[in-house]
Amino acid sequence: MIIARIVGTVVSSQKDERLMGKKLLIVRPVNLDGTDTSGYVVAVDTVGAGFHERVLVVAGSSARLATGMKDTPVDAAIVGVIDTVDISPESS
Amino acid sequence: MIIARIVGTVVSSQKDERLMGKKLLIVRPVNLDGTDTSGYVVAVDTVGAGFHERVLVVAGSSARLATGMKDTPVDAAIVGVIDTVDISPESS
Amino acid sequence: MIIARIVGTVVSSQKDERLMGKKLLIVRPVNLDGTDTSGYVVAVDTVGAGFHERVLVVAGSSARLATGMKDTPVDAAIVGVIDTVDISPESS
Amino acid sequence: MIIARIVGTVVSSQKDERLMGKKLLIVRPVNLDGTDTSGYVVAVDTVGAGFHERVLVVAGSSARLATGMKDTPVDAAIVGVIDTVDISPESS
Amino acid sequence: MIIARIVGTVVSSQKDERLMGKKLLIVRPVNLDGTDTSGYVVAVDTVGAGFHERVLVVAGSSARLATGMKDTPVDAAIVGVIDTVDISPESS
Secondary structure, X not given: OEXXXXXXXXXXXXXXXXXXXXXXXXXXXXXXXXXXXXXOEEEEEOOOOOOOOEEEEEEHHHHHHOOOOOOOOOOEEEEEEOOEEEEOOOOO | OEEEEEEEEEEOOEEOHHHOOOOXXXXXXXXXXXXXXXXXXXXXXXXXOOOOOEEEEEEHHHHHHOOOOOOOOOOEEEEEEOOEEEEOOOOO | OEEEEEEEEEEOOEEOHHHOOOOEEEEEEEOOOOOEOOOOEEEEEOOOOOOOOEEEEEEHHHXXXXXXXXXXXXXXXXXXXXXXXXXXXXXX | OEXXXXXXXXXXXXXXXXXXXXXXXXXXXXXXXXXXOOOOEEEEEOOOOOOOXXXXXXXXXXXXXXXXXXXXXXXXXXXXXXXXXXXXOOOO | OEEEEEEEEEXXXXXOHHHOOOOEEEEXXXXXXXXXXXXXXXXXXXXXXXXXXXXXXXXXXXXXXXXXXXXXXXXXXXXXXXXXXXXXXXXX
């Protein structure tokens, strides 16, 4: 999984019927120092995440295991809102 | 999923029989500022997208969940035509 | 899927039994201007493609949906010989 | 699989119910010379790995084959604690 | 699939029970000119490959289709020992 930040939304009216009613968000992966990367992914929200929140994003076939995504053509899903990230890169 | 723009078509007469009748399009992933990236993907259209439209592309095994793609050897499918993309990268 | 060009063959006598009799080809992904990229993939041919032909390559689990590849340990398959690629990058 | 080092933890209270009770760790892939790469992955621990230990990480759908991860929306799992890595890059 | 060279071994005693008895090898993808790339992958050997041999590596869910890997949490498997690679990049 990756940590990402919600930065936008995608609106699509002509789409696969199994995507109807799904919330499509644009998320930017973040580096461990908290800065955004230059890339992005469109992920479906399954946990009611808020704008600009840091979220946990699962990719690939496992995105279809997120709540309500069974048999849905999605390859990225938001499966958690992140409270804290604790990093300790050096050995103590 | 990624946002991409349709830039071309692929014609193949000698192909897997489950690809017969499928529309193979060349799409370029786009950056969040709207510019094209240098890469491309061949994706099967499942929503009747038009040339140069911005579309939502799903990759990997989930492409086979797009309408009509069950058990088809495809790894990328167009599953939506994009109306608008709203970006708000900075926290307010 | 990607567009690639067949540039070589791989011979392996000591291999998984489900790969016996499969034709393993080295393909180079091509850019949209027709030039080769620097990378390569070993893909199994399922459509009788000829040397140096441009082909359509499917990757990941979907490669196992190519004809004759069910339950085979392959992650890339040639599923089409490409006749023409038409590109029109700019909006008219 | 890749070799990675555990460098942090992720805390998320609002998450997919199948992730409840799962230990989410931040791991950095390491190079063969033992240095860390700049990237990272959030992986679920399934073997009781300790902080700063080098671990074996499996990605993609196979992460769901790790102990206790069936039908769980995860795409990376720690499946081993590494004792030693022996490298001999040159032919003798 | 990719062509790689076996350069090392990984020893792990605390690991997923389905990995017990599996041989975990470090392989380096090779370029078409025969040189090693800078990356590496940990792959499970399923064909009895020897040290420094060039091997065929399958990645992703298809690694679980290699002999003896059913329901095993692996994402890369050695499925062939390579005898020869014949490259002919230019059209004749």
